Amino acid sequence: MPELVESISCPKCGGPLNLTTGEVIVTCPYCGTASRIEGDKPFVLRHSMLAARLDRDGAMRAIQGWLDGGVMKPDDLRKASRVTSLECVYLPFYVFEVDATTAYAGVLTRTGTNERRNGNVRRDYFWKILGRRSGDFPTRDYKIPLALKVPFSTAGMVHDSRFLNAEVDEDEAERLAREDVDAHQRELLRDFVDLVENATTQVDVKDAEFLHAPIWFSTYEYRGRPYTILIDGASGEVVRGDIPAPTGGFGEFLKGASRDLFHG
Numbered sequence: 546m547p548e549l550v551e552s553i554s555c556p557k558c559g560g561p562l563n564l565t566t567g568e569v570i571v572t573c574p575y576c577g578t579a580s581r582i583e584g585d586k587p588f589v590l591r592h593s594m595l596a597a598r599l600d601r602d603g604a605m606r607a608i609q610g611w612l613d614g615g616v617m618k619p620d621d622l623r624k625a626s627r628v629t630s631l632e633c634v635y636l637p638f639y640v641f642e643v644d645a646t647t648a649y650a651g652v653l654t655r656t657g658t659n660e661r662r663n664g665n666v667r668r669d670y671f672w673k674i675l676g677r678r679s680g681d682f683p684t685r686d687y688k689i690p691l692a693l694k695v696p697f698s699t700a701g702m703v704h705d706s707r708f709l710n711a712e713v714d715e716d717e718a719e720r721l722a723r724e725d726v727d728a729h730q731r732e733l734l735r736d737f738v739d740l741v742e743n744a745t746t747q748v749d750v751k752d753a754e755f756l757h758a759p760i761w762f763s764t765y766e767y768r769g770r771p772y773t774i775l776i777d778g779a780s781g782e783v784v785r786g787d788i789p790a791p792t793g794g795f796g797e798f799l800k801g802a803s804r805d806l807f808h809g
């Protein structure tokens with residue numbers, strides 16, 4: 546159980562806000578205002594959410610549909626599987642709209658001629674940072690459907706969903722986004738040179754969003770083992786679905802072993 550550390554009032558409506566350890570951005574359950582709990586005065590943030598398209602029945606249908614098809618899946622996956630848990634969780638994300646330009650100099654060795662190259666790699670991103678410190682969510686695989694963004698309102702949330710406040714504030718999130726973008730730009734340089742001698746990335750943050758996204762977390766059981774499916778409650782897309790090895794055997798043994806290591 547999370548430890549209740551503090552109780553303060555919402556800067557907008559005065560309602561009581563309960564904070565648990567590590568939370569820095571808290572959303573008021575009465576009026577939906579998100580505020581940063583640091584320093585003397587709470588600071589109110591612009592806050593959005595993604596409108597949910599899937600209710601519980603819709604999420605269940607999406608899971609059944611996913612279990613039903615796909616070349617990598619065991620033939621009896623849908624028939625032999627049982628959904629053992631299904632919960633909608635509102636996860637906090639920061640989304641930064643950034644322009645990044647990397648000036649590089651290096652050597653192209655793949656042609657066998659050690660050709661010197663330099664240039665600029667310029668990209669635009671909507672870069673996501675999860676506002677939680679722990680938890681197993683594949684942020685990179687999640688294509689956040691920003692077109693479904695609406696102003697935050699507690700009335701618009703999925704019934705019986707769980708809500709997570711942010712443990713990362715917007716300043717830290719921006720630092721993380723800059724680091725990630727810089728690292729990603731460096732990866733892109735592999736297309737241009739084999740040996741990077743110099744690379745400098747300029748990251749311009751043009752806009753920042755704080756929003757909550759509904760994700761259906763589900764566990765299903767197949768032949769005595771649990772697997773996870775995550776579904777985007779806004780777009781209806783499967784964010785990640787764990788597929789059992791078709792025949793059991795060594796692959797499944799490895800998968801089981803790593804699961805025990807990381808979640809044991």
Ligand SMILES: [Zn+2]
Nearest residue numbers: 555558573576
């Ligand atoms: Zn309030």
